[in-house]
Amino acid sequence: MAPVKVFGSAAFTNVARVLVCLEEVGADYEVVDIDFLAKEHKKPEHLAGNPFGEIPAFQDGDLVLFESRAIAKYVLRKHRTDEVDMLRESNPEEAATVDVWAEVEAHQYSKAVAPIVYECIVYPTAYGIPTNQKVVDESVEKLKKVLEVYEGRLSKQEYLAGSFISVADLNHFPFTLRFMETAYASVFDSFPSVKAWWEKLMLRPSMKKVSADMQRKV
Amino acid sequence: MAPVKVFGSAAFTNVARVLVCLEEVGADYEVVDIDFLAKEHKKPEHLAGNPFGEIPAFQDGDLVLFESRAIAKYVLRKHRTDEVDMLRESNPEEAATVDVWAEVEAHQYSKAVAPIVYECIVYPTAYGIPTNQKVVDESVEKLKKVLEVYEGRLSKQEYLAGSFISVADLNHFPFTLRFMETAYASVFDSFPSVKAWWEKLMLRPSMKKVSADMQRKV
Structure with missing residues (x-):
């Protein structure tokens, strides 16, 4: 095929x-x-x-x-199997919790992180547009508030939707990887459970492989 | 219960x-x-x-x-039944198309419509903050581009994800209803298939009921 x-x-x-x-x-x-x-x-x-x-x-x-x-x-x-079930659609409560945290990634987390990545990396590197520091500073403050909520959650459970990894965790990968290349990566140091969650995700072969591809293609 | x-x-x-x-x-x-x-x-x-x-x-x-x-x-x-199946999760192609157009609502449509609703209705009415006309004008232009894509799609099929109504259509309800209360409602007149889609949605008892509740509670 x-x-x-x-x-x-x-x-x-x-x-x-x-x-x-x-x-x-x-x-x-x-x-x-x-x-x-x-x-x-x-x-x-x-x-x-x-x-x-x-x-x-x-x-x-x-x-x-x-x-x-x-x-x-x-x-x-x-490609869902009993071992790799990232949407949990056969369990309505788990599926709903996955959906909630997938929405949080899109509407809370990435809304804070993406502007930092665009202003610090994408605009200057790809378009020669200087960083708008006001946008960066406001986004960093937003991100800290979001990470406070994440810290509360991840200090009690292994992944965002529960004890299982899901699409909600995976979706955080690309913007977080790029964010970690900025001067603001140390923001994560104040949120030890979030940092541990991110470091554990980065041990996954999928993320190692795609991280390498992302670097090659910049 | x-x-x-x-x-x-x-x-x-x-x-x-x-x-x-x-x-x-x-x-x-x-x-x-x-x-x-x-x-x-x-x-x-x-x-x-x-x-x-x-x-x-x-x-x-x-x-x-x-x-x-x-x-x-x-x-x-x-509450899924054979008659009311708005996610189509038993059919991978249909489910994926529903997901695509649900994402479009969140990341394309509402990103254009929401600022118009906030600037023209929410900020002046609830907070006494005057309308930022620049934001409104830019958002109206964005909206027109989004509606062009919608027109192309809805001129060929009844609903956004296919011949069946789905959560992708339903999710458009609240911001579109409020948008239709603004001075920019006539933007829809240039997109006849989109306008017909919206008018058909508004015939649904669910939308009539919630529209009435939304008016009462402003």
């Missing part, structure tokens, strides 16, 4: 989010580079897969998907 | 998102008002349910949830 295709390189956080899931389940996949600076993501071929002209798009046979968090769930649902 | 509890009144868009789902499945529920201006959402009792101090929180027996889109899915999953 032809491997699934991911359109967009590992350097992009939203692509890396999908790749980690593919690695977790051991799926066969092919990465098709999209030249962002040449605006390939705005060309008709890419718009057919992602009508908003963003990265990534994803193809599995006739099925074409976009939005990294939706693709992540598709991959994890398709 | 005790009804489930929703903490936060129908006037709040994120509460209304949950209530529409409860109405769709005919669940028995109780709304527990949270006095936002008295900052009840920052008090320990509410923080126990929603650690980020936001609205809503939700309780079903021992299970306590937050994040409206996660609660919506829990409600729809719990």
Whole structure:
């Protein structure tokens, strides 16, 4: 069977989010580079897969998907086994708790972390746009408040949704990895349970593999 | 059995998102008002349910949830029948498409619509803060681009994820209802399939009921 295709390189956080899931389940996949600076993501071929002209798009046979968090769930649902069950959809309470913390990643955590990553790494490196320090400072304050809640939770349990790893944990990978490359990485030092959770995640072969790919493609 | 509890009144868009789902499945529920201006959402009792101090929180027996889109899915999953199946989790392709368009609602549509609703209604009415016209104008332009994609899709199929209604459609309800109260409602006139989709949604008893509740509680 032809491997699934991911359109967009590992350097992009939203692509890396999908790749980690593919690695977790051991799926066969092919990465098709999209030249962002040449605006390939705005060309008709890419718009057919992602009508908003963003990265990534994803193809599995006739099925074409976009939005990294939706693709992540598709991959994890398709390859679910009793051992690797990252959505927990057969247990309504667990599934709901996974959903809650997946929403928290998108609407609380990444809203604080992403602007720091964009201002400190993406804008200066890729576009030569200087860092807006006011945005960074406000985001760091927001992030500390979010991490306080995480610390409360992770000091009592191993992963965000419970004693099991889930898509809610995995989804944190790409922005956290990039954040750790900024001058603000030490913010995590004040939240020992969060730091331990992150360090444990980073021991996973999936995250090691995709981290290496992310570095190569910057 | 005790009804489930929703903490936060129908006037709040994120509460209304949950209530529409409860109405769709005919669940028995109780709304527990949270006095936002008295900052009840920052008090320990509410923080126990929603650690980020936001609205809503939700309780079903021992299970306590937050994040409206996660609660919506829990409600729809719990009450799924062959007739009312808004997540389509038994069909991986349909489930993935529902997830894609649920993500689009959160990350494309609401990112454009919410600032218009906040600037034109919430800030002036609830806080006496004048409208920031620059934010509104930029958001209206963003919204038009999003609606172009929606028009392309909804001119070919009845609902966002396919020929069936899903949580992806339902989630659009609260911000669109409020947007239609602003001076920019006529933006929808340029997108006839989107407008027809919205008008069809608004015929649903769930949306009629919650619309009325939203008006009463402003």
